[in-house]
Amino acid sequence: MIRALALVFALAPSASAQTFGVHASKVYGPDGVVEDATLLVEDGKVRAIARGRDVPAGTAILEHDGALSAGLVAAHSYAGVLQESLDDTRSVLADARIADAFDASSSDLRRALRAGITTIVIAPRPETLVPGVTAVAKTAGGTLLRRDGQLTIALDGRAQRINRAPTSPMGMVAELEARFAKPEGVFATVASGRMPVMIAATQRSEIERALAFARKHHLSGSLLFAPLAGELVPDVQSSGLAIVFAALPIGAESRTIDSVVAIAKAGVPFAFALDVPFDAPDALRISAALARRGGVDPASAMRALTSDAARIAGVGERVGALAKGMDADFVLWSGDPLDLGSRVVAVYVDGVERLGGAR
Amino acid sequence: MHPQATHWATHRALCWTVLAAAFGGPVSASTDGGKTSASPAGSVTLIKAAKVILRPGKIEEHTSVLVQDGKIIAIGANLTAPEGAREIEGEVVCAGFIDAWSSFGVDADALRDERVSAASLTTDAWDPYVDERFRLDVLRGGVTSMRVGLAPNAKVGGVGAVVRLHPRISDRRAIVLADACIALGVGITRSSRGLDPFDRLADVDRALGAVGDGWSYLQDKVEYKHELEAWQKTVADKEKELEDGAKKAKKDREKEKGDAEKAGKEFKEKAYKEDKRPKPPRFDDDKEVLARAANGELPVVVEVHRAVELRSFLDGAARYDRTRWILAGASESLPFAKQLADHGITVLVSPTPMGQMRTEEMRDADPSLAGRLSEAGVKVLIGSGMERPLGSRDLALVAQIAIGNGLPREKAFEALTLGAARAFDVADRIGSVEVGKDADLLVLDGEPLLAATRVRYVLSAGDLVITPEN
Numbered sequence: 001m002i003r004a005l006a007l008v009f010a011l012a013p014s015a016s017a018q019t020f021g022v023h024a025s026k027v028y029g030p031d032g033v034v035e036d037a038t039l040l041v042e043d044g045k046v047r048a049i050a051r052g053r054d055v056p057a058g059t060a061i062l063e064h065d066g067a068l069s070a071g072l073v074a075a076h077s078y079a080g081v082l083q084e085s086l087d088d089t090r091s092v093l094a095d096a097r098i099a100d101a102f103d104a105s106s107s108d109l110r111r112a113l114r115a116g117i118t119t120i121v122i123a124p125r126p127e128t129l130v131p132g133v134t135a136v137a138k139t140a141g142g143t144l145l146r147r148d149g150q151l152t153i154a155l156d157g158r159a160q161r162i163n164r165a166p167t168s169p170m171g172m173v174a175e176l177e178a179r180f181a182k183p184e185g186v187f188a189t190v191a192s193g194r195m196p197v198m199i200a201a202t203q204r205s206e207i208e209r210a211l212a213f214a215r216k217h218h219l220s221g222s223l224l225f226a227p228l229a230g231e232l233v234p235d236v237q238s239s240g241l242a243i244v245f246a247a248l249p250i251g252a253e254s255r256t257i258d259s260v261v262a263i264a265k266a267g268v269p270f271a272f273a274l275d276v277p278f279d280a281p282d283a284l285r286i287s288a289a290l291a292r293r294g295g296v297d298p299a300s301a302m303r304a305l306t307s308d309a310a311r312i313a314g315v316g317e318r319v320g321a322l323a324k325g326m327d328a329d330f331v332l333w334s335g336d337p338l339d340l341g342s343r344v345v346a347v348y349v350d351g352v353e354r355l356g357g358a359r
Numbered sequence: 360m361h362p363q364a365t366h367w368a369t370h371r372a373l374c375w376t377v378l379a380a381a382f383g384g385p386v387s388a389s390t391d392g393g394k395t396s397a398s399p400a401g402s403v404t405l406i407k408a409a410k411v412i413l414r415p416g417k418i419e420e421h422t423s424v425l426v427q428d429g430k431i432i433a434i435g436a437n438l439t440a441p442e443g444a445r446e447i448e449g450e451v452v453c454a455g456f457i458d459a460w461s462s463f464g465v466d467a468d469a470l471r472d473e474r475v476s477a478a479s480l481t482t483d484a485w486d487p488y489v490d491e492r493f494r495l496d497v498l499r500g501g502v503t504s505m506r507v508g509l510a511p512n513a514k515v516g517g518v519g520a521v522v523r524l525h526p527r528i529s530d531r532r533a534i535v536l537a538d539a540c541i542a543l544g545v546g547i548t549r550s551s552r553g554l555d556p557f558d559r560l561a562d563v564d565r566a567l568g569a570v571g572d573g574w575s576y577l578q579d580k581v582e583y584k585h586e587l588e589a590w591q592k593t594v595a596d597k598e599k600e601l602e603d604g605a606k607k608a609k610k611d612r613e614k615e616k617g618d619a620e621k622a623g624k625e626f627k628e629k630a631y632k633e634d635k636r637p638k639p640p641r642f643d644d645d646k647e648v649l650a651r652a653a654n655g656e657l658p659v660v661v662e663v664h665r666a667v668e669l670r671s672f673l674d675g676a677a678r679y680d681r682t683r684w685i686l687a688g689a690s691e692s693l694p695f696a697k698q699l700a701d702h703g704i705t706v707l708v709s710p711t712p713m714g715q716m717r718t719e720e721m722r723d724a725d726p727s728l729a730g731r732l733s734e735a736g737v738k739v740l741i742g743s744g745m746e747r748p749l750g751s752r753d754l755a756l757v758a759q760i761a762i763g764n765g766l767p768r769e770k771a772f773e774a775l776t777l778g779a780a781r782a783f784d785v786a787d788r789i790g791s792v793e794v795g796k797d798a799d800l801l802v803l804d805g806e807p808l809l810a811a812t813r814v815r816y817v818l819s820a821g822d823l824v825i826t827p828e829n
Contacts, residue, residue, distance in 0.1 A: 250711045250757055251747025254496055282726065282760070289756055289810060293500075339810035340759035341768065 019043075020351075021061040023053055024332065028069035028302060030323040039068055041328040044351035048324060064332045066345060069302070070322050071118025071329035072337075073309035074284055075244040076134075076198070076224060076273030079120050080106030080142065086125040091159075091166060091175060094186045096132030097147055098124045104142025108276045113139040113355055115281030116337070116344045117274070118329040119320070121313045126154035126200030126224060128161075129172055130179075133186065134198060136315050138329070140349035145315050150198040150221055151190050155210045157203065173209065180217050196221030196314060198244065204228050211239045222312050224273065230259030233266045242269040242312045247283040248290045257294040264296040264304075271309035282340075289340050298338055305337070403427045403444035404823060406802060406816075412453040414791035415773035424452055426798040429532075429821035434794055445823065449802035449815050453772075454791050455503025456754055456801070457521070457779040459707050460687060460742020463497060463751040464489040464522065465507050470745070475510045477569065477645035477652075479517030482537045484509055487522075487529035493749060494524050498825050500752040501807075501814045503799040504535055506783050508542045511662070511745040514565055516542035518648060519660065521785050523799065525819040532820060535797075539783040540685070541652045543569065545663040545672060546720055556667065563668050566661060567675040570682060573649025579640035580650065586637035597633045655681040658782060660707065664690040664720035673698055685740070685782060690724035696735035705782055706732050709744035710761040729774075730765025739766070740782055741774040758808055772807055797821070 019042045027037040029049045040047040040055050053061055078085050084101030087093060102122055112120055120139055124131035134149035155172055166172040183191040190197055197219045201210040207226045214221070215238060222242040223229060229236050229243045236243065243263055248256065263270050272287040273279075288301040296304075310320025319327050328351035335342035346356040404426040411419045411434065425433040425440075440446050462470055469475075469484030485507060508519040519542050521535040543566040546559035554562070601608055612629070619626040651657045659682055663669055669692055676684055686692060687707040692699065699706060710726040733739045743750030743757050750757070758771040766774075780790025788797050798821040805812035817825035 249747065250743060250753045251750030252753075254492065254749065254752075286756065286760070289759070290753065292810070293756070334763075336810060339763075340756055341762035341808065341810065343763045343765075 019059055021055045021059050023061050024064040024068035026067040030321040041351045044328055046322050046326050046328050067333040069331055069337050070306045071331055072116045072305045073119040073320050074117050074274035075121050075271035075309040075312050076123050077120050077276050079108035079276050081122055086127055088128040091129040093132050094130055098122050098132055099135035099147040109139040109142050112281045116331040118349050124152055126152055127158045129159050136313050140354040150196045152198050154200040155206050156200040198222050198224050200224040201226050211235045214239045214241055227256045228259050230262030233262055236268055244271050244273050246273050247279045248287040260291045261295040264300045269308040271304050271312050288338055292338050403441055405440040405444050405446045406452055407448045408452040410451045414777050426821050431794050431796050431798050447816055451803040453801050453807050454776045455799035456501045456775040458502050458505035458743050458751045458754045459740040459779040460744055461505035461507050461751045462745040463748045469509050472510050473513045475513050475517045477515050477648045481507050481509045481520045487533045491526055494526055497752045498524055498817045501801050502751050502754050503819050505751050512547055514544050515569055521783050526824055535788055536785050540658045540660050543661045546668040559668055563671045569649055570653050573653035576646035577650035583639050590637050593633050653682055655683050658683040658685050660685045660687050662687040664688050666691040690721050693731055696732055696737055700736035705738040707740040707742055709742050726760050727764040729761040733766055733770050739774055740779055
């Protein structure tokens with residue numbers, strides 16, 4: 001470990017300042033998989049994906065016998081904030097920023113990095129009606145990409161209380177309607193479309209309520225958890241919301257997997273939550289593997305782990321794909337990233353190797 | 360299943376039967392599209408494959424497998440399909456996977472029950488009628504049989520069974536082996552209440568004590584057997600002696616009787632010490648099972664995770680050199696790898712990744728455990744665990760997790776097939792592709808245990824239960 005760290009520090013200044021290429025048998029580019037290609041990195045950004053080793057003369061090329069993909073993106077988590085992620089004494093904490101509670105040195109981030117996750121959404125726990133605003137961080141070093149991510153809204157049974165309002169689903173909707181009637185502050189930002197929402201809903205009735213509410217107020221963003229969203233495809237499509245499913249465990253309900261497949265087939269963008277520390281970081285890739293085996297095409301499953309997750313999190317311009325000008329956050333895999341038999345060989349963030357030689 | 364769906368399926372099946380009959384075709388050869396086909400007894404299937412994995416490490420290329428009456432009856436390159444046989448083709452044929460640790464189909468109440476005892480049979484709580492959709496999902500995952508158990512949280516979990524999945528077999532043929540193992544639990548968090556270290560070590564004593572009870576019971580039985588034999592011999596000797604001296608004995612007896620009468624005393628028959636038959640040990644159903652476990656007839660699956668319990672357990676277990684131990688879970692077993700390898704103790708892992716909020720004993724579980732143990736020479740099995748019944752459907756993914764974390768693919772394949780079959784004493788029936796074995800087979804479009812590989816056909820007890828169409 002110490003040796004690995006020393007290596008990182010030794011490489012850090014030089015590597016990020018120069019241009020280099022990584023040649024891999026398979027490169028997962030923004031337009032699909034390219035066999036036998038080189039990712040060209042310049043100053044920590046992606047410059048191009050070249051066929052073969054077709055890069056400017058003199059460029060150092062790292063050889064990798066395996067696959068190369070964009071770093072994975074977890075679309076929801078409590079990484080580094082678990083103890084600080086819930087204040088349920090009040091139902092609405094519109095001005096709360098989870099970024100203010102974030103511990104950038106948390107081991108949750110290192111564990112996620114080891115699983116090939118380079119970007120992670122940090123969220124307040126959706127157990128009060130409006131628990132606050134999410135943030136987006138890089139797992140290497142915990143740098144914040146965004147402080148103002150999505151406004152979290154919980155139209156979820158868990159957000160009800162018996163000792164303060166709202167105490168019922170109707171109460172929750174009434175309270176929200178009041179906030180959106182003449183929106184102020186963060187609600188105004190949301191209502192004007194400048195900030196997406198992330199609405200937690202678990203039961204089918206909650207999902208329907210969340211979709212109806214989003215449609216009525218023209219909200220953009222995503223549904224969180226929504227295991228049965230796939231049974232309501234037309235409603236989801238007309239709402240324009242994406243879905244952030246809870247991570248699928250080994251032995252997940254067949255009905256939930258069917259729902260993910262239906263959402264994927266309908267072309268609705270979706271991603272997976274990685275509720276670390278509750279979930280192990282590998283749960284993200286396992287979710288995609290289960291979805292793929294259930295019938296989601298590999299390309300959509302891969303997007304759910306990368307570009308779609310980044311777009312839902314509002315950082316799709318910077319991370320989640322290996323397109324020109326985007327951050328050079330990528331993972332070297334021993335094989336197909338959706339094959340759980342493949343392992344992480346190395347992880348680069350901003351063009352710097354942050355994890356390598358991992359078993 | 361939806362009642363309407365059943366009607367529809369029946370209707371279709373009927374149509375096909377009628378059609379087949381009309382065209383003079385044999386019914387057994389008809390496939391009925393969407394539904395699993397009913398192949399009556401006597402059905403024959405010929406599977407042609409580019410590659411047949413006979414057993415781990417033994418491969419036959421461009422060969423065929425002939426299946427009849429639920430059994431593999433021939434394997435060879437030049438087999439031809441008999442009249443009326445169904446023919447299917449595929450890239451790779453291998454044995455159906457066996458989930459070494461599953462709760463699929465076990466009654467939910469039985470899983471929660473902590474009062475089961477050693478003699479409780481899992482087969483009594485196994486529901487062969489579990490939702491067909493789920494059965495097909497598991498089969499589609501390539502899993503044809505599983506080792507199921509009761510009450511994962513019980514200290515003594517009863518007798519586990521190896522069961523077979525088949526959408527229609529819900530009779531005895533679904534049970535490959537009713538007494539495949541006995542399960543014990545050590546230091547397992549029960550009903551969300553953690554155990555203090557003393558409770559946990561008491562668990563070790565209890566588990567070893569249970570096997571010890573079985574051992575004593577067995578010794579008592581053996582002792583009784585010897586005593587009985589000795590007694591029978593003495594009785595026989597005495598009888599012979601008496602017979603030889605019968606005349607004299609009769610005379611003596613009459614004389615004694617006469618003397619007693621004369622003296623006005625009551626006559627007492629002579630007592631022989633040989634009259635006292637040795638007493639058998641009191642019958643105890645639990646100990647009957649535990650005795651078989653102690654004696655190595657049944658493997659003993661012990662779920663134990665923490666290093667502390669593992670250490671004292673392994674120390675105590677060394678006394679029972681005939682017992683076949685299988686450690687399940689074994690999250691912190693890596694420091695004991697050498698000891699486990701030396702003593703031939705198998706470890707059954709469930710390499711599903713776990714978050715930090717799991718019960719305390721599993722917190723150090725690591726998906727690389729299978730790979731590291733195997734590297735150290737420990738025999739490793741893989742199971743989906745008992746937490747979610749549908750885990751069996753994802754057994755191949757669980758194995759892939761182990762592979763991605765260092766277990767060689769061939770070892771994982773072995774763990775899912777012959778390794779599991781041998782550990783639970785069903786290797787004479789399932790776990791490899793051999794003539795005479797049950798036809799639980801997978802036909803794949805690529806190498807097993809790769810994400811890109813699809814299961815095309817599944818045969819369970821010789822019946823084609825999964826086809827690309829369903």
